Amino acid sequence: MINLKIDPEFQNQIPPLTDDEYKQLEENILKEGKLISPLIVWGNTLVDGHNRYKIVQEHPEISFSTMPLPFESREEVLAWICKNQLGRRNLTPEQKKFLVGKQYSIEHRKPGGNGNNQYTTATQEAVQEELCQNDTIPPTATENSVRKQIAEQHNVSESYVARSEKFMRGVQIMDQMIPGMQEKILSGQFKVRDADMHRLARADFPNRKQIVHEILHPEDRPAPQKRIYGINYSALEVAVRRIQQDFDFLMRYLPKLPDDSYAKTETLKILKQHKAYMAQFEEMLNEKEIA
Structure with missing residues (x-):
């Protein structure tokens, strides 16, 4: 039996199985008589397969193998665990x-x-x-x-x-x-x-x-208080209109834009950046719950 080290921080990133899920996993492993997929390790530390490792510890007759991955730091391990879990399991929101x-x-x-x-x-x-x-x-x-x-x-x-x-x-x-x-x-x-x-x-x-x-x-929450915002809406509208005017002015000097692939690519890149920037504010304003 290979004794692997359990890192609490690594283990805590993995959503726990329900009792029924754990029982079903145990039954499947006992039926197969071995672990089909290897346990992922970093050196002697377990990275992925904590539930399966717990089961084989309770059943020493079950054989298993390990697959070391060449992580360079704990941060790489943690990032890998997050991406792996997001791609392989049914998760709650x-x-x-x-x-x-x-x-x-x-x-x-x-x-x-x-x-x-x-x-x-x-x-x-x-x-x-x-x-x-x-x-x-x-x-x-x-x-x-x-x-x-x-x-x-x-x-x-x-x-x-x-x-x-x-x-x-x-x-x-x-x-x-x-x-x-x-x-x-x-x-x-x-x-x-x-x-x-x-x-x-x-x-x-x-x-x-x-x-x-x-x-x-x-x-026990305090009663919500009416918020008073000192926003100058006229200035906000002027700022947005100025963006439109400046963009219209610049576009007049790019008559060959549709035919120039490089200029078109660079312009689209700029537009996408600012589109994403404005989308963040729009999504924030549309949130139902505001802290």
Whole structure:
């Protein structure tokens, strides 16, 4: 029997099976008398196949094999786990959001060269505090590129990817304060509003306790107050009209655009970038729940 190391962080990214699913998996393995697919490992650490490994530990007569993958860092392992789970199982909406958010959080916060990030180099206390701070940092060009790539991988919008990261952070904070809540939320056993998870992800450490209390006891939420926005709608309309006028003016000087493939490609590239930018605001305004 090969003894593999179980990494709690790797294992926690994998949505748990229900009792019926686990029982069915065990029956299938016992019927086959072996594991048909190898367990994915990184060195001696199990990456994928935690449920199957647990079953073979309970039944030593079952044979199995392992397949090592050449990951260069923990971040690569975590990103692989998220992508693998998103592509192979029936997931609840909450599980999908959590995994998409986790993948985005890992991939766009990788610094170049050393293969480490704040999740593995900081202390646990620093990690907990960091969970509510990155939300205020403007996205870089690299982040936009990663967000677009992940959105295309999973056939979702870029704004869904960005919101999923906030949801994931809120769930993690909730689980830190009340162990076991992550599993309840992701399984759908305990329903939460996206807006509450986003609010929890943005909250300073001293304010988290009150937000969690309101999530657990919605009857204690303060009465909603009417929001007063100091928006100059006339200025907003003028700004949008100016964009239209500037674009019309520029297009007059591109008469050969339809016949010039390079100019056409570059122009479409610019248009798509700004179209995606405006779509984020449109989707935000159309959300039913606003934090």
